[in-house]
Amino acid sequence: MCGFAERVPVATALERLLARVAPLAPESVPVTEAADRVAAVEVRARIAVPHFPRAMMDGYAVAAASTTSASETRPRSLSVIGEVRAGHAYDGSLVRPGDAVRITTGAALPPGADAVLMAELTDPGRDGEVQAVAAVPPGKHVAPVGEDVDEGAVVLHAGRRLRPQDAGVVASVGVGAVAVVRRPRVRILITGDELLAPGAMPEGPRVVDSNSLVLHALCRRDGAAAVEIVRLPDDPRAIETAMREPADLTLVTGGSSVGPEDHAPRVLAALGELTVHGVAMRPSGPAGFGFIGPRPVFLLPGNPVSCLCAYAFFAGPALRRLGGRSVAWPERSVRARLTRKVSSPLGRTDYLRVRLTPDGDGWNAHPVMLSGASILSSTTEADGAVIVDEGSEGHAEGDEVLVYRYDEAS
């Protein structure tokens, strides 16, 4: 029995992976469900916003010239010839010089009017009249047609992950449905005779599977539509049957290495292609991935930190790309100063957990001492991760490093 024949550098593995992963085909969703989805094509305005000259204040719609030289001391009297409220059609006559139409914010300006005289700039007049006590120029308190969006304008570019306000703009331009990248369906195969389902009390030689919970939450964060979790014994036939089932992306945890009980790599090689097996990284050295048809299948070590780490480096970027999102790590990053030297052999990528403490305007990063691949609590005690890449032999105390924060991911 021997170890991995070759360990593939992280960058090479990622390149081989992403070369074969593309966004899923688009689907159409109602605009009410478009927020946070990724636009598959650009969206153009079907109508201008506003599509009529719109009053921006409560008051009187007038021809601006009717108010010329009006003031507190020399008010000008206007005939109130009608009223128009937001959402209602004006059914009165043309607004001529000397006329005024009561209007509320959001209503369409009646024909002949070109300005709104704020209610605050009027005094009551005789029956059927109002007094303008100030002059208003044409266009005052009127939003012209297209002030917000012109008809035909691009309101959304392809590839945009819709922010809350994007969904609002799309609806406002009369678009009812948006073509968005389909969200990936994920299957997670948890292998291991020793594993109990989350919620159980560990007993005898059995422990609770935590990887399914961690991966489920990560997949949801990264835009998965559905995440199905299947628990399997260390049985190659059971793993093969489960690995054949359709999905957009499959994760397999446990049995990813080269021992006799490590069935997943052999099963994947038989069903499709084992593209990478063994990566020059720590933790997660025994990770791998391949494809069954176009579908990526990830072999994640069962040790929980390795599992988390292999997801972060490979499965996560692939999942996000399938859903049209950025492959970049979604964790917020901050620069921090290392408080202790860390060593890492040339040619290996290390995933270092650190605690952050504020230091003036910046941060200090303290490497977490308990850093074994099986110590999941090291990732809950830590505030983030530092990547020591393969070209580096580590960092000296005081070096500035980039920390991906566990607490803030988008």
Added chain:
Amino acid sequence: MCGFAERVPVATALERLLARVAPLAPESVPVTEAADRVAAVEVRARIAVPHFPRAMMDGYAVAAASTTSASETRPRSLSVIGEVRAGHAYDGSLVRPGDAVRITTGAALPPGADAVLMAELTDPGRDGEVQAVAAVPPGKHVAPVGEDVDEGAVVLHAGRRLRPQDAGVVASVGVGAVAVVRRPRVRILITGDELLAPGAMPEGPRVVDSNSLVLHALCRRDGAAAVEIVRLPDDPRAIETAMREPADLTLVTGGSSVGPEDHAPRVLAALGELTVHGVAMRPSGPAGFGFIGPRPVFLLPGNPVSCLCAYAFFAGPALRRLGGRSVAWPERSVRARLTRKVSSPLGRTDYLRVRLTPDGDGWNAHPVMLSGASILSSTTEADGAVIVDEGSEGHAEGDEVLVYRYDEAS
């Protein structure tokens, strides 16, 4: 008719609001649904992890002393007395000096063994034997009881928003359910005779309501469990009936000002308390809020940028606090240099939209010119917002400002 008698400074308004908003009562959820929820009480380990000495490699469980001085040239022969695989109980006899038990990663060490001799450090022996070609010290490749978590240790503090790995750790220590802060139920009342539901084509004097979509997405982002949207005419009785309906937090859009069609403030004052009405800010000056019993009710202007802004300053923090989250803005912030002077009167808080462009290691922030309260596209063209607080008269060109990025919120 006149404007607001008084405009309350933003900080004062926020203080009055948050003094009366506390996290909702806890509820118990299965650990499988605990990710991203906020722990209401601390969680302790019911059992150590691992709860037995665990093999960390495939190989042979041995008494370490049995391998003393073993080497390639002077291997030591061990009797293979049994086998134990992960998840299975060992039913063989005590491991004595000179004995070896085949073991797989994750299995419990049999009694008498204190180390794992990696398979890679053995050669085949005669029938029933294996050759150790290296010495291992006691504890080698064995995770001792509690290496990850000690029994009784606090694995989660109250107030923690559970990261993916937190859910994993909680499951691993035998905890099946977690007390978490209940997620708020939100009702959004969209008022305005002029509004069509999203998905419609604007026609005649009617426009499409975009606020419901923006607010819905923001509330979801901020942890709302359910968001109910109700569309209402400009009718005080309809607004009153809808405002009475139970929720943890109510948002009302439109008719928030002081005109004759602005019913919401009067309805709220009659049903409960109008705590703040009119804020010294732009946009969103006509915003307000109050309470019906303990329930906060927010009056958001109908203009979409004002609506977004009033949510960001007041409703969002309250919603997050109800759900046990931080009141701080969830948008990622970056420092950037203003490329143009911006003015803001003393005593007023301004919400400025900016575009960001990279500039060396940093960013430039370009104020978006179209900054009217009704121009929703200004928030989709912008990359983020700058707050010019009431104590500032604005910023000079080149000043460094903090930009809350629209594209990255957690």
